[in-house]
Amino acid sequence: MTTVPHLVPGVQPEPSEPEERRVTATVSGADVTVALGALIAGISATALIYYWLAPFSGLLGFVVVSFVMFLVFYAALVWLDADGPAVRDRLVGAVVHGLAALLLLALVCVVSFTVWKGYRALVHWNFFTQDLQLAGPLQPLTVGGALHAVVGTLEQIGLALVITVPLGLLCALFLAELRGGFTRFVRTVVEAMTALPSIVAGLFIYAAVLLIHDEQQRLGLNLHFDKSGLAASLAITVMMLPIMIRAADVVLRLVPGNLKEASLALGASRWKTVRTVVLPTARPGLATAIILATARGVGETSPVLLTAGYTAALNADPFHGPQVSLPLATFTLIKSPQPNVVARGFGTAALLLALVLILFLIARLAGGRAPQDLSPRQQRARARQSARDVSRFARRMRTTRKEEQ
Amino acid sequence: MTSAPLEQRRRLRPSGGQDRVFRIILRCAGAAVLVLMVLVGAFLFSKAIGALRIAGWSFLTTEEWEPDSHHFGIAAVLTGTILIAGVAISIAVPLATGMALYVSEYAPARVRRLLINMVDLMAAVPSVVYGLWGFAFLQGNVIGLARWLSTYFAWFPLFKVTGSDPRDPLATETVYTSSTFIAGMVVALMVTPVICSIMREAFSQAPIGEREGAYALGATRWGMIRSVVIPFGRGGMIGGTMLGLGRALGETIAVYLIISPVFVIQPHVLQNGANSVSALIALRYGESGPVALSALMAAGVALFVLTLIVNFAAGSIVARSRSGAESEA
Numbered sequence: 240m241t242t243v244p245h246l247v248p249g250v251q252p253e254p255s256e257p258e259e260r261r262v263t264a265t266v267s268g269a270d271v272t273v274a275l276g277a278l279i280a281g282i283s284a285t286a287l288i289y290y291w292l293a294p295f296s297g298l299l300g301f302v303v304v305s306f307v308m309f310l311v312f313y314a315a316l317v318w319l320d321a322d323g324p325a326v327r328d329r330l331v332g333a334v335v336h337g338l339a340a341l342l343l344l345a346l347v348c349v350v351s352f353t354v355w356k357g358y359r360a361l362v363h364w365n366f367f368t369q370d371l372q373l374a375g376p377l378q379p380l381t382v383g384g385a386l387h388a389v390v391g392t393l394e395q396i397g398l399a400l401v402i403t404v405p406l407g408l409l410c411a412l413f414l415a416e417l418r419g420g421f422t423r424f425v426r427t428v429v430e431a432m433t434a435l436p437s438i439v440a441g442l443f444i445y446a447a448v449l450l451i452h453d454e455q456q457r458l459g460l461n462l463h464f465d466k467s468g469l470a471a472s473l474a475i476t477v478m479m480l481p482i483m484i485r486a487a488d489v490v491l492r493l494v495p496g497n498l499k500e501a502s503l504a505l506g507a508s509r510w511k512t513v514r515t516v517v518l519p520t521a522r523p524g525l526a527t528a529i530i531l532a533t534a535r536g537v538g539e540t541s542p543v544l545l546t547a548g549y550t551a552a553l554n555a556d557p558f559h560g561p562q563v564s565l566p567l568a569t570f571t572l573i574k575s576p577q578p579n580v581v582a583r584g585f586g587t588a589a590l591l592l593a594l595v596l597i598l599f600l601i602a603r604l605a606g607g608r609a610p611q612d613l614s615p616r617q618q619r620a621r622a623r624q625s626a627r628d629v630s631r632f633a634r635r636m637r638t639t640r641k642e643e644q
Numbered sequence: 645m646t647s648a649p650l651e652q653r654r655r656l657r658p659s660g661g662q663d664r665v666f667r668i669i670l671r672c673a674g675a676a677v678l679v680l681m682v683l684v685g686a687f688l689f690s691k692a693i694g695a696l697r698i699a700g701w702s703f704l705t706t707e708e709w710e711p712d713s714h715h716f717g718i719a720a721v722l723t724g725t726i727l728i729a730g731v732a733i734s735i736a737v738p739l740a741t742g743m744a745l746y747v748s749e750y751a752p753a754r755v756r757r758l759l760i761n762m763v764d765l766m767a768a769v770p771s772v773v774y775g776l777w778g779f780a781f782l783q784g785n786v787i788g789l790a791r792w793l794s795t796y797f798a799w800f801p802l803f804k805v806t807g808s809d810p811r812d813p814l815a816t817e818t819v820y821t822s823s824t825f826i827a828g829m830v831v832a833l834m835v836t837p838v839i840c841s842i843m844r845e846a847f848s849q850a851p852i853g854e855r856e857g858a859y860a861l862g863a864t865r866w867g868m869i870r871s872v873v874i875p876f877g878r879g880g881m882i883g884g885t886m887l888g889l890g891r892a893l894g895e896t897i898a899v900y901l902i903i904s905p906v907f908v909i910q911p912h913v914l915q916n917g918a919n920s921v922s923a924l925i926a927l928r929y930g931e932s933g934p935v936a937l938s939a940l941m942a943a944g945v946a947l948f949v950l951t952l953i954v955n956f957a958a959g960s961i962v963a964r965s966r967s968g969a970e971s972e973a
Contacts, residue, residue: 299789328864335750338742339759342840345833346766349777356780409673417670425674432681434955436894438922439944443684445929446691446937477684484677510666531768538770541896541922545929566772570897573776588773595768603761 273316274333281309306337353588360586371551371583380579385587387553388568391468392594394557395547395564396537398472403480403536404529411487415494416513426488432481441542444474449546466548468557471564474542483532490524491517523605530602534595540566565591692945695938703942709907709924711936718943723909724824724919725947728899729892731828731913736836736892737885743836744843749869760844767837775898778830783821783902786829790820790914805915822904824918830898835888842887842962846880847873883962890954894947896922921947 285305310333317329359380360366366384374383414426448470494517502512518525548561549571556562563571565587572584696703698714706717747759794805805819850873858868874881899920905927906917921943929940 299785300792324864324867328866331866331869332750335742335745338739339746339750342739342743342766342836343759343762346762346769348781349769349774349833352777352781353773406673406677409670410677413670413674417667417674421671422674425678428678428681430959431952431956432684434890434894434948434951435684436896436922436944436947436951438894438896438925439688439948440684442925442929442940442944443688446941447687450937477680480677481681508661508663508666510662513666531764534768538768538772540770540772541926544897544926566770566897569772569776570901573779573901585776588770588776591770592773595770596765599765599768 274313277313277316278309280312281305281307284308284312310334350592353585353592357582357585357587357589359582361589366583366586370553372553374551374583378579380582383583385565385568385583385590387550388563388565388587389590390553390555391547391557391562392537392564392566392591394555394562395468395472395475395543396533398469398557399475399479399536400529400533402472402476403483403532407480407483407529407532408487408525410484411491412513412517414484414488415491416509416517429481429484429488433485435478435481436541437478437539438541438545440478441474441545443477444470444542445545448473465559466546466561467559468547468554468562468564471543471547471562472557474546475536475539478539478542479532479536482535483528486528486532487525490521490528493524494520526605527602530598530605534598534602537598538566538591538595540570543567544570565594688941688945688948691938692942695935695942698935699939699942707908709928709939711939712933714935716939718921718946720907720909721919721921721924721943722946722950723911724903725893725921725950727824727911727913728828728831728895728918728920729889731825732831732835732892733885733889735829735832736839736888739832740836740839740843740884740888741881743840744847745869745873747840747844748847749865749873760841763837763840763844766833767841769834771834771895771897772901774830774834775901778826778898779901782829783826786826787817787820790823790825791817794820794914802911802913804912806912819916820914822902822916822918824903824910824913824915827899827902827918827920828913830902831892831895834895834898835891838891839884839888842884843877843881846877846884849880850876879961879964883958886954886958886961890951890958893951893954894922895920896926899923900926 282305285301285308288304289301310330313333314326314330317326321329354361363380363384365381367389368386369382369384370387371383371385410425410429414422414429449466498516498520499512502516503509507515543564544567547564547567549567550561550563554560554562569584569588569591572580572587575581575584695711695716699706699716703717705719706715707720709716709721743759743763747756747763751759790805793803797803798805854872854876855868858872863871899918900923903918903920903923904916905919905923907919910917910919925940925944928936
């Protein structure tokens with residue numbers, strides 16, 4: 240290696256060694272060691288207190304005391320080579336990590352407990368192919384299943400979606416596209432109705448649709464309306480509609496104004512702007528809004544409790560007779576003292592959870608793609624459209640040139 | 645070059661035809677939703693008035709619920725609802741703050757997306773599943789904690805438990821079951837994701853310039869959070885908490901599964917026996933005659949008004965806390 244000679248006086252030579260790359264990681268090896276050490280010390284000290292010094296017991300207490308001891312040791316260890324602000328920083332970091340872990344642990348616990356308890360019922364294939372008509376409380380789990388509840392849930396949410404999706408999307412478009420006092424008023428009312436407790440929505444349908452029947456008889460009308468899947472889906476509709484409108488409205492208002500203005504400036508009508516600019520841009524968000532509202536609607540028990548009635552038999556007709564759904568079946572079954580019935584209840588809860596999870600995954604897949612990143616198929620379609628446009632322009636140029644000549 | 649023909653003056657009225665139909669359809673949809681919503685509200689209020697006439701002002705002060713003898717009120721159930729929601733919020737807010745801070749400030753970028761999805765999934769888990777878990781799992785495991793709290797913190801009036809001597813090792817533990825505390829814990833798990841997602845959104849909007857400024861001045865991560873992220877996210881924190889409170893007030897099934905209903909004001913949160921408006925409706929709707937149904941409507945309306953006030957307050961706080969930079973151009 241040759242050294243660079245002093246060419247200009249006063250200018251230092253470049254360092255012969257390349258500069259060392261600095262570590263920019265926020266967590267150093269020493270931090271990890273300190274945290275691990277504090278953790279081991281905390282658990283050991285707690286074990287000492289629990290089993291040698293004091294007559295304590297219980298897993299929950301052990302975990303909590305270990306965490307507190309960990310914090311103490313951690314603070315002390317950091318204190319050795321850092322000052323006050325750094326110690327506070329590390330302590331808050333540890334607490335935040337602990338809280339996040341606790342919340343995730345709770346989620347995992349809820350899900351796995353349900354699946355674990357329902358496992359006994361879920362392993363029997365008949366759970367998915369039979370209803371509970373023949374399965375008395377003392378029957379083994381090889382008889383009876385939750386087919387009637389699955390059918391009921393799908394039909395009820397389907398009926399509710401038939402009403403809420405068109406009405407909800409149109410109303411959200413109305414709120415996002417049109418201006419004026421009327422729009423503001425509708426928006427206020429919709430926001431107010433999102434506060435409606437779901438049980439009150441159920442009570443409304445119960446009183447307004449199911450009990451009005453007596454008054455009809457007095458008036459000589461006979462619109463027979465009993466507890467049925469339809470009544471349940473109406474209750475779900477009343478609960479779901481404001482939620483969906485509000486979520487869709489937020490998504491639609493996030494469509495950039497300059498995109499809409501560009502479309503209008505090119506001479507497109509309002510309808511065409513909505514169809515070709517607003518809706519495609521907001522499509523993933525709208526899908527998410529619809530599917531998350533559906534997940535809420537599927538899982539709500541209280542409106543269904545008041546309106547659907549309970550039956551152990553499969554009833555595929557949502558318009559007549561009681562029709563049970565997954566949350567309602569869960570709610571009813573687990574109140575039984577018989578372990579087999581309770582296992583069936585947990586099985587239906589696990590099915591419900593799986594349904595919600597599937598809906599959620601669909602929502603994330605639909606919502607994960609921004610409008611500008613296209614799938615290969617969409618890209619090919621765009622390329623074809625573009626080629627058609629080019630040839631159309633070329634044709635037109637030729638014809639205008641001919642006319643000019 | 646020939647001069648171009650004079651350009652025709654364009655008409656500048658709202659585009660007609662297609663667009664007029666489009667606008668009419670939108671207005672109709674808006675009107676239909678409005679009619680439906682107003683119908684629900686008006687129906688509930690009109691049905692509730694009958695019971696309110698019978699009960700008068702004592703509706704707010706009576707604890708018992710005996711509508712057939714015209715003696716009913718929401719003093720006990722409304723207090724119970726507020727207590728359950730209070731327990732839920734005081735557990736949910738620290739959890740949600742921790743999770744929101746973790747996701748927005750501490751988590752590695754790789755797992756951030758996954759964590760956000762998990763919190764959203766937690767919000768989508770049906771309430772009956774939470775209720776089931778609280779009823780069959782949590783209840784048995786939390787008795788020790790309740791007993792410990794009532795033994796050492798009984799000087800705090802809410803934690804007192806009557807009818808049990810904590811120093812008697814053979815005392816039955818049923819006095820600690822089906823309490824406001826357990827119901828509140830389960831409701832807390834349900835509202836935590838709601839609060840958390842609003843807080844996270846508020847925290848992540850803290851401007852990068854101020855964050856880097858704080859770091860450049862030598863702040864630690866916690867120093868930066870305390871002086872930049874939390875002040876910027878304060879509106880979102882309060883608003884999210886109130887939205888969670890609105891959800892907690894209206895929760896039915898989980899509460900219904902856990903509590904054993906009592907119709908007295910029960911301020912001892914650790915003790916067996918609690919009540920809430922929504923659980924009352926779920927419990928009594930079936931056996932109700934016209935007066936009783938009207939009374940239930942009145943209770944439902946009272947709950948609705950309460951959640952309405954909380955939600956609107958939350959909405960205005962969240963809206964005010966946003967700078968408006970991300971709203972429409």
